[in-house]
Amino acid sequence: MAIVTVLSPINALFYVLCSYGVYLIYWQLTTGALRRCLITENGCQPAKEIPAKDPILGLDVFIDNYQQFKQHKALEWSQKKFLELNANTIVIKLLRQRVIFTAEPENIKAMLALNFKSWSIGKERIHDMKPFLGEGIFTTDGAVWQHSRDMLRPNLVRSQVGDLKMFENHVDNLIQAIPRDGSTVDLQDLFFRLSLDISTGFLFGESTDCLAPGISTVSSAEFAKAFTYCQNPMERTEKLGIFGFFLPDFQFKKYCKVVHSKLIFQSLTLPNYAKPMFINAEPNPEFVDDIVEKSLAIQPKQLSESAEDSRYIFLQALIAQTNDKIKIRSELLNILLAGRDTTASLLSNVWHSLAIHPAIYARLRAEISHLDPNKPPSFEELKNLKYLRAILNESLRLHPVVPANGRQAVENTTLPLGGGKEGKNPVFIPKGMVVGYSVYAMHRRRDLFGEDAEDFRPERWLDGEAGETKGLRPTWEYLPFNGGPRICIGQQFALTEASYVTVRLLQEFTTLESRDPEPWREKLTLTCTGLGGCKVAMTPRGSGA
Numbered sequence: 001m002a003i004v005t006v007l008s009p010i011n012a013l014f015y016v017l018c019s020y021g022v023y024l025i026y027w028q029l030t031t032g033a034l035r036r037c038l039i040t041e042n043g044c045q046p047a048k049e050i051p052a053k054d055p056i057l058g059l060d061v062f063i064d065n066y067q068q069f070k071q072h073k074a075l076e077w078s079q080k081k082f083l084e085l086n087a088n089t090i091v092i093k094l095l096r097q098r099v100i101f102t103a104e105p106e107n108i109k110a111m112l113a114l115n116f117k118s119w120s121i122g123k124e125r126i127h128d129m130k131p132f133l134g135e136g137i138f139t140t141d142g143a144v145w146q147h148s149r150d151m152l153r154p155n156l157v158r159s160q161v162g163d164l165k166m167f168e169n170h171v172d173n174l175i176q177a178i179p180r181d182g183s184t185v186d187l188q189d190l191f192f193r194l195s196l197d198i199s200t201g202f203l204f205g206e207s208t209d210c211l212a213p214g215i216s217t218v219s220s221a222e223f224a225k226a227f228t229y230c231q232n233p234m235e236r237t238e239k240l241g242i243f244g245f246f247l248p249d250f251q252f253k254k255y256c257k258v259v260h261s262k263l264i265f266q267s268l269t270l271p272n273y274a275k276p277m278f279i280n281a282e283p284n285p286e287f288v289d290d291i292v293e294k295s296l297a298i299q300p301k302q303l304s305e306s307a308e309d310s311r312y313i314f315l316q317a318l319i320a321q322t323n324d325k326i327k328i329r330s331e332l333l334n335i336l337l338a339g340r341d342t343t344a345s346l347l348s349n350v351w352h353s354l355a356i357h358p359a360i361y362a363r364l365r366a367e368i369s370h371l372d373p374n375k376p377p378s379f380e381e382l383k384n385l386k387y388l389r390a391i392l393n394e395s396l397r398l399h400p401v402v403p404a405n406g407r408q409a410v411e412n413t414t415l416p417l418g419g420g421k422e423g424k425n426p427v428f429i430p431k432g433m434v435v436g437y438s439v440y441a442m443h444r445r446r447d448l449f450g451e452d453a454e455d456f457r458p459e460r461w462l463d464g465e466a467g468e469t470k471g472l473r474p475t476w477e478y479l480p481f482n483g484g485p486r487i488c489i490g491q492q493f494a495l496t497e498a499s500y501v502t503v504r505l506l507q508e509f510t511t512l513e514s515r516d517p518e519p520w521r522e523k524l525t526l527t528c529t530g531l532g533g534c535k536v537a538m539t540p541r542g543s544g545a
Contacts, residue, residue, distance in 0.1 A: 034412065035412055035428065035430060038412055038414065038428060039428045042414050042426045042428070043425055043426060044414055044419055044425060044426045044427060044428040045419030045420035045425035045426075045427070046091070046419060046420075046427070046428075047087065047089045047090055047091050047100060047418045047419055047423070047427050048085045048087045048089075048090050048091065048423075049090065049091040049092070049093070050081055050085070050090060050091065050092045050093070052093055056096070057093075057095050057096055058092070058093030058094055058095065058096075059095075061092060061093060061094065062094050062095055064077075065077065065092075065094070069524070072521045072522050072523065072524075072531050073521070073522070074522065074524060075403050075404070075438075075440045075441075075522050075524075075528070076522075078101065078404070078438050078440070078441055079103075079438070079440065079441040079444060081101075082101075082103055082438075082441050087418065087423050088102060088103045088104040088417070088418065088423060088442075088445070089101070089102040089103075089104050089107060089415065089417065089418025089419075089423060089427060090102075090418075097434075098433070099433075099434050099435070099436060100415070100418075100427065100429070100433065100434075100435045100436070101435075101436045101437070101438060102415065102418060102435060102436070102437050102438070103437065103438045103441040103442040103445065104415075104417050104418060104423075104442075105442065105448075105475070105476035105477040106416050106417050106476070107415040107416060107417055107418060107427075107435075107437070108437045108442070108476060108479065108483070109476040109483070109484075110415055110416055111407045111415075111435065111437070112407075112482065112483045112484035112485075112486065113483060113484035113485070115413055116484055116485055117410075118409060118410060118411050118413040119407040119408065119409060119410060119413075119435075120141045120142075120407065120408050120410050121138075121139075121141055121407065121408070122406060122407060122408035122434060123408065124408075124434075125139070125406075126139055126140070126141075131252075131253070131256050132230045132231070132252075132256050132259065132333070133330060133333045133334050133337065134326065134329060134330030134333060134334075135148075135326075135327070135330050136148055136330040136331045136333065136334030136335075137149055137152055137331065137334050137335075137489075138334045138337065138338070139330075139334070145486075148331060148334075149485075149486075149489065151318070151321050151322065151331070152318075152331060152335065152489060153489050154317075155314055155317045155318070156489050156490055156492070156493060164376065164377070164378070164379055164382075164496070164500055166198065166201060166202055167198060167497060167500050167501070168376055170194055170197045170198050170201065170207065170211065171194070171500065171501055171504045173194075173197070173209075173211035173212050173213070174190055174191075174194045174211055174501070174505075175504065175505070175508050176213070177190055177211055177213075178190070178509070178538055179537075179538075180540045182537050182538075182539060183537065184515040184535050184536070184537055185535070185536060185537070185538070186533040186534060186535050187347075187348060187351050187533070187534040187535075187536055188344075188348040188352075188529060188530065188533040188534040189533065190211065191343075191344045191347040191348050191351075191501075191534070192228075192340070192341075192344040192348075193210035193211050193224070194210075194211055194344070194347075194501070195339065195340045195341070195343045195344040195347075195497070196208055196210055196224055196227075196340050196344075197209055197210055197211055197212075198339075198343075198497060199335075199336050199339035199340045200336070202313075202314055202339065202493075203313075203314040203315060203332055203335060203336055203339070204313070204314075204315050204332075205313035205315060205316070208223065208224065210224060222258060223258065223259065225255075226255035226256075226258035226259050227255075227259055227336075227337075227340075228525075229251065229252070229255045230252060230255050230256055230259055231337055231341065231525060231526050232525040232526065259333070260329070314332075314335065315328075315332065318331060318332070335490070337526070338488070338490050339490060339493065339494075341401070341525070341526060341527040342401045342402070342488075342490070342494050342527060343493075343494045343497045343498055344529070345401040345527045345528060345529040346392070346395065346396065346401050346494065346498050347498050347501055347502070348529045348530060348533070348534045349395050349399040349401070349520075349529060349530060349534075350391060350392065350395045350498065350502065351502075351505075351512075351534050351536065352514075352516065352520060352530050352534045353391075353394075353395055353398075353399075353456050354391070354512060355512050355513065355514035355516070355534070355536045356514045356516070357456060358512075360391065360456070360458060361512055363387060364387055364388060364391060364506065365506055365510075367385055367386075367387045367388065368385065368388070368503055368506050368507070371503070371507065373507045373541065376500075376504060377500065377503045377504075379496070382496065382499045382500060382503065385499065385503070386462060387458065387462070388499055388502060388503070389461075389495075389499070390458035390459070390460075390461035390462050390471070391458045392495060392498060392499065393458070393461045393472075393480075394456055394457065394458040394460070394461060395456075396480035397443045397449070397478060397480070398443065398444070398454075398456055399520070399528065399529075399530075400439045400440055400443060400479075400480050400528065401480070401527045401528055401529070402439065402480075402482070402526075402527055402528070403438070403439050403440035403522075403524075403528045404436060404437065404438050404439060404440060405436070405437055405439065405482070406434055406435060406436040406437065407434070407435055407437075408432065408433070408434050408435075409429045409430065409431050409432060409433050409435070410431065411431050412428075412429070412430055412431050413429050414426045414427060414428055414429060415427040415429060415435070439479050439480070440528075442477060442479070443477075443478065445477070448474075448477045449472075449477075459471075460472050481494075505538075507541070508540060508541055509538040509539060509540055509541065510539050510540070510541055511538065511539040512536055512537075512538055513536060513537045513538075514535070514536055515535040515536055515537055516530075516532055516533075516534070516535045516536075517532070517535075518532055520532070
């Protein structure tokens with residue numbers, strides 16, 4: 001007969017405490033010893049910590065941070081914390097998790113370049129974005145990420161991004177959408193629709209045509225709405241309040257299916273070689289693996305048609321490199337995410353600044369005055385517009401489109417600066433710890449960009465301006481497109497598109513008046529743009545005004 005021994009509560013608690021004690025001793029002799037050795041060898045000191053009234057969970061800091069986010073002042077709040085502690089690397093406790101934030105170029109350089117293999121993009125980012133984007137360049141690490149980058153980078157070389165003809169039809173639709181009677185228009189809305197049109201045209205060979213009068217469909221509008229929601233993890237907190245951080249987001253799952261659905265991809269009016277895949281297609285809101293499969297099966301026809309059409313189509317180039325239908329779908333969505341939002345946010349921020357700085361707008365108009373107003377600019381002409389590039393640089397400095405980012409340590413490591421009272425010592429980072437870096441705060445540091453770091457002054461980038469022999473030549477203190485091995489491979493595409501659109505608007509419209517009722521405030525999604533949009537009035541060329 002089996003004898004079952006029932007432990008009393010006191011005995012059970014005793015065994016639990018003994019087991020935990022044994023675990024602590026083992027941890028201190030192994031993991032703890034390795035950490036102490038690394039700390040001693042490098043002379044690490046702790047970074048300054050944001051003081052919290054709640055020493056256990058840091059609830060007061062969490063609530064303060066959340067309230068600032070609701071007021072669209074989260075970036076300003078983080079910048080103030082650096083200034084209050086007189087430090088460029090700080091520790092914040094959020095619900096028992098200690099997170100380090102840094103605005104120190106050397107620390108960012110260590111994470112993104114020097115010690116690249118010690119860091120990952122983080123489990124949270126992969127968990128949040130993988131259902132939407134799949135396994136692509138923005139949602140993977142290690143060998144999988146390297147394969148994505150090696151596959152995609154050749155498709156974004158200058159010979160592709162320098163083909164400005166891909167922009168013109170869409171920019172013409174933009175111009176036609178702007179009122180010519182001096183009434184108010186929100187350029188931000190138009191820029192986001194424009195960038196989606198351009199991105200889908202570049203990727204798929206045909207566009208959503210959100211700006212084209214009479215062409216855009218209900219399905220393409222639904223696609224744009226779903227895509228916007230999925231790439232905005234902050235939106236549910238606006239609807240559900242603080243509970244949005246913890247409750248499941250069923251709307252996200254629904255919209256992921258919309259983005260991936262057969263009907264929505266059909267609405268993109270794919271090029272002729274891809275159209276046969278939709279013949280007799282049944283309505284089906286599932287993933288579009290079968291679509292890519294059929295596209296792969298008609299390669300001979302594709303090659304025949306591409307010989308007649310000199311346009312570069314990203315999808316064709318991707319299919320030429322892989323026959324993995326899931327990989328193709330994922331990479332297309334990853335690049336669409338980057339191609340749409342970064343450029344639209346940049347254009348919106350640039351034109352908001354131009355509208356409230358008439359002198360800068362006038363100087364920019366003078367720079368492009370030698371161009372033929374009836375002829376779109378060439379790639380070489382865009383490259384020679386130094387003041388335009390200075391304006392783009394300054395906008396990306398003051399309003400970086402990706403104002404904050406982060407990494408998670410995959411092993412015990414260190415940051416070179418931020419420890420101790422003076423912040424000169426290294427900081428120990430245990431495996432699994434998250435380190436966020438604020439590009440926004442770093443770009444506004446007065447010790448790096450001068451006492452006028454909060455001002456929009458493009459001249460700081462030009463040689464021989466404001467008594468300076470040379471304009472700014474920043475390195476790691478200026479990171480509009482990230483840095484290191486994961487530097488944005490589409491930055492040239494974004495800058496070319498922003499330059500082309502700006503010049504074409506300057507050629508078509510002579511005056512610009514701000515109609516924004518309030519100063520710029522942040523609107524944070526995966527990128528950052530102005531909350532109030534970019535409301536302006538514009539006078540067309542030849543109107544006599």
